[in-house]
Amino acid sequence: KYLSTFIKTLYSTSMIFYSCVLYIICEVPLNETLAHLKTESETLKSKLEEERAKLHDVELHQVAEKVEGLGQFVMKTRRTLKGHGNKVLCMDWCKDKRRIVSSSQDGKVIVWDAFTTNKEHAVTMPCTWVMACAYAPSGCAVACGGLDNKCSVYPLSLDKNENLAAKKKSVAMHTNYLSACSFTNSDMQILTSSGDGTCALWDVESGQLLQSFHGHAADVLCLDLAPSETGNTFVSGGCDKKANVWDMRSGQCIQSFETHESDINSVRYYPSGDAFASGSDDATCRLYDLRADREVAIYSKDSIIFGVSSVDFSLSGRLLFGGYNDYTINVWDVLKGTRVSILFGHENRVSTLRVSPDGTAFCTGSWDHTLRIWA
Amino acid sequence: MTINTLAKGGCHREQMACFRKMEKVIVAMQDPDMGMKMRNQRLLITVIPHAMTGHDIIAWLTHKYRISEEESLHLGNMLVKYGYIYPLKEPRCLVLRPDESPYRFQVRPLTIYLAKKNIRKQGELMEYEKERYSLLHKRINHTWDFVVMQAREQLRASKQRRKADRIVLECQEQAYWLINRPPPGVNNVLDTGLERPNNFSCRVTLVSDFIIEACRKALGRNRVKSSICLEGFLKYSEQYLNHDPIMQGCLPSNPWISDDTAHWTMNAEIVPVPTRLRVERWSFSFMELLNDAMGRREFMTYLEKEFSAENLYFWQACEDIRHGESSKIVEKVEDIYKNFLAPGAARWVNIDSKTMDKTLEGIKRPHRFVMDDAQMHIYFLMKKDSYPRYLKSDLYKNMLAKAIVPQETKKSVFPFMRRQRHSSPSPAQTATQAAEEEGLAKGAGANSAAGSHF
Numbered sequence: 001k002y003l004s005t006f007i008k009t010l011y012s013t014s015m016i017f018y019s020c021v022l023y024i025i026c027e028v029p030l031n032e033t034l035a036h037l038k039t040e041s042e043t044l045k046s047k048l049e050e051e052r053a054k055l056h057d058v059e060l061h062q063v064a065e066k067v068e069g070l071g072q073f074v075m076k077t078r079r080t081l082k083g084h085g086n087k088v089l090c091m092d093w094c095k096d097k098r099r100i101v102s103s104s105q106d107g108k109v110i111v112w113d114a115f116t117t118n119k120e121h122a123v124t125m126p127c128t129w130v131m132a133c134a135y136a137p138s139g140c141a142v143a144c145g146g147l148d149n150k151c152s153v154y155p156l157s158l159d160k161n162e163n164l165a166a167k168k169k170s171v172a173m174h175t176n177y178l179s180a181c182s183f184t185n186s187d188m189q190i191l192t193s194s195g196d197g198t199c200a201l202w203d204v205e206s207g208q209l210l211q212s213f214h215g216h217a218a219d220v221l222c223l224d225l226a227p228s229e230t231g232n233t234f235v236s237g238g239c240d241k242k243a244n245v246w247d248m249r250s251g252q253c254i255q256s257f258e259t260h261e262s263d264i265n266s267v268r269y270y271p272s273g274d275a276f277a278s279g280s281d282d283a284t285c286r287l288y289d290l291r292a293d294r295e296v297a298i299y300s301k302d303s304i305i306f307g308v309s310s311v312d313f314s315l316s317g318r319l320l321f322g323g324y325n326d327y328t329i330n331v332w333d334v335l336k337g338t339r340v341s342i343l344f345g346h347e348n349r350v351s352t353l354r355v356s357p358d359g360t361a362f363c364t365g366s367w368d369h370t371l372r373i374w375a
Numbered sequence: 376m377t378i379n380t381l382a383k384g385g386c387h388r389e390q391m392a393c394f395r396k397m398e399k400v401i402v403a404m405q406d407p408d409m410g411m412k413m414r415n416q417r418l419l420i421t422v423i424p425h426a427m428t429g430h431d432i433i434a435w436l437t438h439k440y441r442i443s444e445e446e447s448l449h450l451g452n453m454l455v456k457y458g459y460i461y462p463l464k465e466p467r468c469l470v471l472r473p474d475e476s477p478y479r480f481q482v483r484p485l486t487i488y489l490a491k492k493n494i495r496k497q498g499e500l501m502e503y504e505k506e507r508y509s510l511l512h513k514r515i516n517h518t519w520d521f522v523v524m525q526a527r528e529q530l531r532a533s534k535q536r537r538k539a540d541r542i543v544l545e546c547q548e549q550a551y552w553l554i555n556r557p558p559p560g561v562n563n564v565l566d567t568g569l570e571r572p573n574n575f576s577c578r579v580t581l582v583s584d585f586i587i588e589a590c591r592k593a594l595g596r597n598r599v600k601s602s603i604c605l606e607g608f609l610k611y612s613e614q615y616l617n618h619d620p621i622m623q624g625c626l627p628s629n630p631w632i633s634d635d636t637a638h639w640t641m642n643a644e645i646v647p648v649p650t651r652l653r654v655e656r657w658s659f660s661f662m663e664l665l666n667d668a669m670g671r672r673e674f675m676t677y678l679e680k681e682f683s684a685e686n687l688y689f690w691q692a693c694e695d696i697r698h699g700e701s702s703k704i705v706e707k708v709e710d711i712y713k714n715f716l717a718p719g720a721a722r723w724v725n726i727d728s729k730t731m732d733k734t735l736e737g738i739k740r741p742h743r744f745v746m747d748d749a750q751m752h753i754y755f756l757m758k759k760d761s762y763p764r765y766l767k768s769d770l771y772k773n774m775l776a777k778a779i780v781p782q783e784t785k786k787s788v789f790p791f792m793r794r795q796r797h798s799s800p801s802p803a804q805t806a807t808q809a810a811e812e813e814g815l816a817k818g819a820g821a822n823s824a825a826g827s828h829f
Contacts, residue, residue, distance in 0.1 A: 037584070044590035051594060056601045063605040066465035067612075075621070078631040096802055097639060098630075115630065116796045129569060139802025148495070156803040177569070186698035203701040210701075210743070215585050229662050229754070248486050249744055255596075262392050272611045274604070281392055291599040291607075303440035303450055305396040317608070318622055325393070326453055335608060342446055348562055360620040361631045367562075375621070375631035 010131065035268045050273050052294045060287070060297045064335035070318075073331060073341040079373040081112055083119055088365035089146075090180075090352045097358045101142045102365055103130035109144045111156065114363065114373050121156055123164045131182040132192070143171070143190055145178035151192050153204055170201045179221045184248075191234060191248075193220040201248060213246050215253045222266045222321065228273040235276050237264030243278050243288065257288050259295045266310045266353075271317045271335075277334075279308030285322050299332040302340055310352045315359030323350030323364050329374070346371060394457075400450075401459045403482060404435065411435050416461055416477035421539045425524070426477040433473050448473055456564050461550035469553055469561075479543070481550060494526060519695065606772060608719050614659060618652055626650075627780040632782060634796055641781060644668045651778040661758040673774060677765045685722035686753050686761070689715045693750035697743060710742040716749075726752050 093100050098115040107128050111121040127148035134143045136153075145151040151172035154164050172178070175197035183190055184201075189210070193199045199213040199220055217270035218239035226233040233254065237243045243264055262281035269276045273290045275296070284300040285308055299320060306326035313320055320332040321338065329343040329350060348367035355362040361375035371375040385798055404411050406644055416426035429451070436447035451471040454460050455478070462468065463477040471478070557563045617623055630636050649669055657664040657673075664670040671687075678684040692715070696707045715724045716734065726734070730748050737745040 003798070025745070028540065033701065037587070041586040041590065044587055048590050048593050052598065055598050058602045058605065060605050060608070063602065063609060067609060070622075096799070099801070113798055113801075115636070116798050118798065120801060129568075156801070158801065158804050159393075184698065185694075187701050188698055205700045205702060208701060215589070243692065249747075253585075253589055255593065270611075271615070272607070274607060283392070283396070289601075289604045292601050292603075292604040293593070293596060293598045296601065296605065301440075303436070303442050303446065305395050305450070305453070314621045315621050316612050316619035316622060318612040318616065326449070328449065331623070335612060344445070344449060355621075358620070358639075359618075360625060360629050361639070362621075373631055375629055 016100045029184055036095050038327060052292075055292065056294060060335065064337075067335055069335055069336065069373070070340050075331070075341065075343060077345050077372045078375045079117055081114060081115055081117055081313075081371040082369070083110055083112075083371075084369045084371075086109060087348075087367040088351060088369060088371055089129065089131045090133045090144075091354060091363055091365045091371060092133055092135045092142075093354055093356050093363065094139050095137055095357055096102065096139055096306070097356050097360070099135070099139070100371070101133050101144075102371055103133040103136050103144050103146070104369070105129050109133055109154075111142060114354055114371075121164060123154055123168075125152075129177070132178050134181050134183055134190075136183050136187045137185065138187050141187060143181050143183065145172065145181060145192070147177050149174045149176060149178060149194070149196075151178050151181045151190060151202070152192070169204070169207070171204050171207050172369060173207075174198070174200070179219065180223050181313060182223060182225055184225060190224065191223060193223045194238055195219040199223060199234075199246065201276075211248060211251045213244075213251055213253070215244055215256075216242060223266060224267050224269050224276065226269055226273050227271065235267045235269065237267040237278055237280075239263045241280070243267055243276070245276075245290065255290065255293060257295060259286060260284070262307070265308060267294050269312060271315065277311050277313065277320055279311040279322055281307035283307055283324075285311055285320060287320075287334065297334070297337055299330075299337060299339070301330075304330065304339075309350055310354075312353055312355045312362060316361075321353055321355065321362055324351035325349045327366070327368075329353065329364060343374065346370070396699055397454060397457060397459055400454065401480065403439065405434075418465070418542065421542060423463055423477055423479075423539055423543060426479045429472040429478060432460070432471065432478060440716045444473075456554075456562070458550055458554040461546055463546050467549065467553065469550060479547070481547065483538060609699055618656060624783075626652075627784040635784060636797060637781070637784070637798070639799075641779070648777060649774070650780055650781045651775070654771075654775050654778045657771075661762045664762065664765075673770065674762075674765055675769050677768060681761065681764075681772075685715065686757050687725050688722055689724045690750060690753055690757070690783060693746040693753075696746055697750075701743070704743055705741050708738055708745060710736055711746065724749075724753055725756075766812075778799060 012086045019314035040260070067334050075355045081102070084102065084104040085108065086104050088102055088104050091100055091102040098113060099111065099120070100114050101109065101111045103125075105128055107125040107130055107132060109123045109125060109365050110119055112115045112119055123144075125144065125146070125148070125284050127146055130144050130146040132143075132145050132151070134321060136142065139156075141153050141155045143151055143153045149168050153169045153171055155167050157167065171190055172181070172192045174192065174196050178192055178194055179271055180193045181190055188204050190202045190204055191199065197214070197216045197218060200209055201211040202208065203210055213236070215234065216238040217299060220236050220238040223234055223236040226235070232248050233245055233271065235243055235247060241255045241258055241260045241262060241264060243260075244253045246252065247254050260278065260280040264278050264280045266279040267276055270287070274291060274374065275287055277285055277287050283304050283306060284298050286295050286299070287297040288294065289296045299322070304324070305328075306324050308322045308324055311320060311322040313334070318334055320334050322330045324330060327344070327346045327348060327350060330339055331341040331343065332338070346364065346366040346368050350364050352365040353362060361373050363371055365371045387528045403409070408813050411427050411431060413425045413427055415422050415424050417423075417429065432451050433444060433447045436442070436443055440447070440448075440450075451460075455462065455469050458469075458481050460471075460478050462470070463479060465476075474513055486544045546668055553561070554564060560713070563779060620629055625638055627637050627641075628635055630638050642653060645668060653667070653669075657667065657670045663672055675684060675687055680748050692707070692711050696704060696711070699707065699823075714720055716731070726749050730752050734746065
């Protein structure tokens with residue numbers, strides 16, 4: 001009897017010893033591989049920075065010295081949209097230049113005629129924190145999503161008795177929260193970004209995944225479609241401080257920029273499609289040129305301490321509007337790099353900002369439950 | 376799948392950067408040379424040492440950061456809201472007043488607690504407390520005296536309960552609790568929204584691979600000199616300056632400012648006579664022309680005259696495939712082949728043989744992007760050839776000459792009248808009507824075979 005227990009203990013100790021040895025043998029190569037990969041990526045990154053710097057022969061503000069400065073800027077709140085019962089998280093314009101859709105923390109999605117301030121449609125989502133919403137190009141539907149990890153499309157019905165939620169179509173499915181969504185050139189496809197670190201392109205009709213985009217090392221917070229002739233690329237920004245440019249067809253990342261010091265909350269293309277701006281928690285906005293393949297401007301000021309939640313360009317691209325977490329909107333001269341104006345009005349964080357399709361105004365949504373139209 | 380929780384209080388990643396920056400401002404304010412001048416402030420009949428007025432705070436901020444007074448007031452308010460400065464008058468209200476109201480720097484309660492303990496116990500702090508203490512000492516070195524002074528004051532106050540000290544203590548504690556337990560109706564400044572970062576440590580190797588791959592690709596890329604790229608921005612902004620309503624205003628007036636929708640009516644998708652700015656814009660780039668429904672229509676008319684309209688029809692059909700429903704792709708590709716690519720097709724397009732072969736091969740297994748190469752080829756053909764000729768044509772020149780330049784509506788014309796804001800039909804409504812009409816037409820048996828629209 002003692003012999004059997006002795007043998008058993010001997011057996012188990014030898015197994016433990018054996019597995020320890022195995023563990024040590026396997027552990028070392030894994031750590032080595034990781035270290036090796038890290039050094040390789042660091043070396044490549046610095047080489048890339050060297051290459052980029054070689055062609056950087058002048059700064060934007062130097063080139064812009066010959067441009068006339070901007071005069072006094074007077075922009076005021078022209079409409080205040082009240083109706084949400086909680087923080088407004090996202091908004092989007094309709095192509096008709098006056099209607100907007102907005103979503104909030106309490107799950108409500110509202111479609112407004114911002115000109116008359118009338119509410120035209122309202123939907124209650126089955127989840128809270130609806131962080132993304134978008135208006136379809138036709139003006140006949142809206143898409144939204146958030147903590148439900150999905151992106152759903154609601155056709156807008158004018159029948160007052162019809163419950164919009166009944167016709168809802170679930171399109172996208174992620175494994176974490178939906179942070180942003182956008183229709184591509186038609187009502188038929190939606191591009192989404194998610195807290196699961198990926199972006200994806202979906203077919204609205206069938207709900208089929210058409211393409212997925214992997215490469216961010218953390219939550220993806222924002223995206224924007226390129227206005228280029230070929231219309232095949234988009235940019236995304238994430239918690240890994242990176243902004244990536246993707247080819248929609250192949251799913252490949254074509255370009256990547258990492259100069260921000262914190263999460264990138266918003267990305268927006270320059271109207272020509274040759275560059276894009278980003279806004280980050282590090283309280284700066286930056287401009288990246290796609291042909292020069294580098295950051296070409298930083299928009300920051302010592303007195304601006306709070307992060308940028310949302311950015312957008314005026315129609316000509318001369319002005320960059322930024323919504324900040326300290327309740328203000330800063331207006332930047334894109335070419336000269338200076339701050340043109342600071343706008344006060346909201347009583348809590350500005351969470352979203354978009355310029356209207358014809359550039360006549362811009363809309364901001366805030367944690368103070370309201371939306372404002374500025375012109 | 377991670378469970379996302381709402382972060383309440385505590386230090387959240389996104390706010391760390393802000394707190395550090397605010398602390399920098401506070402440290403600068405407390406600088407013995409360039410900082411704020413502290414003095415004894417009078418509160419009713421009591422005299423409070425080491426305080427500053429709201430007015431002083433604003434003046435200092437305005438001077439240091441070269442900003443307007445309004446902005447300094449806003450920044451100062453933030454410092455008060457986050458508890459870095461607390462008011463001695465009306466401590467319940469965390470607002471910066473630009474007057475003689477006294478304020479003081481808030482010292483983190485933990486720091487004071489440790490300092491107090493140190494003084495009381497004559498240096499007999501616990502090991503971890505000693506560590507923390509010296510760490511704090513190092514960090515806020517030049518304000519250490521201030522901290523010690525505050526701690527001493529508090530100890531004295533608890534012994535003697537002098538009025539001034541009591542007021543200060545109360546205010547300090549009041550401010551602290553207001554921030555950590557805000558009463559209803561007041562913004563919770565520590566509310567940071569959703570907990571964001573997801574743990575991706577397991578993807579480290581994948582990501583490293585990705586970075587290496589991306590870097591290698593990037594190294595091989597062709598880059599353009601900065602001077603050329605940046606000039607591009609200048610040119611673009613200049614060209615579009617007159618078209619930017621926020622920069623230059625718009626004619627007859629900006630609807631949001633004047634409540635008059637004339638600007639939108641004049642620039643609707645299809646109008647009898649377009650505005651001059653709109654027609655000018657068609658000359659900026661081929662994309663601008665195609666993106667405007669009227670511009671595209673005009674261009675089509677021109678191409679019909681030149682007997683090359685099939686190019687635009689083809690391009691439109693390809694766009695329809697790219698952006699349309701997945702289920703209709705196969706049938707649309709077949710239609711395109713029949714109408715544009717097959718030998719002897721009614722609208723045969725002239726594509727180079729290499730692209731044609733590739734496309735015909737791809738059609739055997741139709742997918743969304745199968746027409747891309749052919750579409751690109753025709754697009755650039757139109758852009759390089761037909762488009763420049765269109766801009767020089769009489770058709771375009773006449774359009775430009777006929778175009779309206781709206782009169783600017785002076786705001787002063789209606790100074791006291793508030794215009795009625797008219798509502799407009801929702802796009803959803805017009806679409807439903809159009810669909811209904813289409814349904815009726817179909818029902819009537821009308822069957823247009825050679826569709827004039829794609």
